[in-house]
Amino acid sequence: MKNYQHQLFSFDTLVKALEKLPSIGKKSAMKMAYALTVDNAPLGLQISQAIHDCIIDVQKCDVCGALSHGEICHICADSIRKNGSLCIVSHPKDVFLIENIGEFDGVYCVIEDYQNYNFSQLINRIRHEQISEVIFAFSPSLQSDVLVMFIQEKLGDLGLTFSRIAQGVPSNVSLDNIDHFSLARAFSSRVSL
Numbered sequence: 116m117k118n119y120q121h122q123l124f125s126f127d128t129l130v131k132a133l134e135k136l137p138s139i140g141k142k143s144a145m146k147m148a149y150a151l152t153v154d155n156a157p158l159g160l161q162i163s164q165a166i167h168d169c170i171i172d173v174q175k176c177d178v179c180g181a182l183s184h185g186e187i188c189h190i191c192a193d194s195i196r197k198n199g200s201l202c203i204v205s206h207p208k209d210v211f212l213i214e215n216i217g218e219f220d221g222v223y224c225v226i227e228d229y230q231n232y233n234f235s236q237l238i239n240r241i242r243h244e245q246i247s248e249v250i251f252a253f254s255p256s257l258q259s260d261v262l263v264m265f266i267q268e269k270l271g272d273l274g275l276t277f278s279r280i281a282q283g284v285p286s287n288v289s290l291d292n293i294d295h296f297s298l299a300r301a302f303s304s305r306v307s308l
Contacts, residue, residue: 126152178240180225181210190214196222199247203266205254209290213252216299221250229262234269241273250305251279254289278305 126148133144151159175181176188183189190196190210200221204210210223222244226232240246249270253259267277281301290298 175207175225179210179223180207180227181223182207190222196220197244199245200250201241201244201246201248202250202252204252204290205259205262206290209252212290212293212298213302216295216302218299218302219250221248222246226262226266229265238270238273241270241275246275248276248278251277252290252302253279276307278307280305 129148129152130141130144133139133147134141136144139147151162172184173182174184174186176183176191177186178191179188181188181190198221200219201224202213202219202221203224203226204213205225206227207225210225213219213223224237224240241249249266251259251263251266253262263277263279280298293301
């Protein structure tokens with residue numbers, strides 16, 4: 116039986132590639148591969164082209180670190196968004212989540228690796244854009260608490276107001292696993308630090 120799958124090496128390669136996606140097991144990968152190559156090949160080609168285009172076109176914004184189609188994302192380029200509020204997140208996908216709830220109209224800063232992050236560049240940005248509030252939108256965990264304290268110490272001399280999204284979200288759960296309503300409530304009920 117396994118020999119049959121290995122003879123279809125391109126199909127088997129696709130299944131194995133799909134299995135590497137988060138939360139996709141072997142059965143789901145097999146169903147997806149079949150749907151995209153046999154049941155609806157035009158959709159498979161459309162998805163393939165969209166993935167190719169995305170890989171070519173999308174990069175990280177030079178200013179905030181969110182995803183962008185150019186050197187500077189549309190949020191950082193929007194002068195209306197420069198209202199004195201800066202939301203710090205730990206991953207570019209978190210910007211999508213927060214933008215989807217529609218509760219925040221400031222700018223972002225993505226800090227994926229705080230140990231290698233250029234905080235002097237962030238300090239210059241805060242001064243230049245006249246940021247007065249920094250909002251931490253991290254998934255609740257002990258590591259996030261330590262990171263918040265670390266960043267507050269780095270920015271402590273700037274006279275900023277610090278807040279974080281409310282802790283109504285479960286500990287050790289990434290933001291993309293929190294429902295829209297809970298994330299919206301947590302964001303609008305953020306607390307000062």
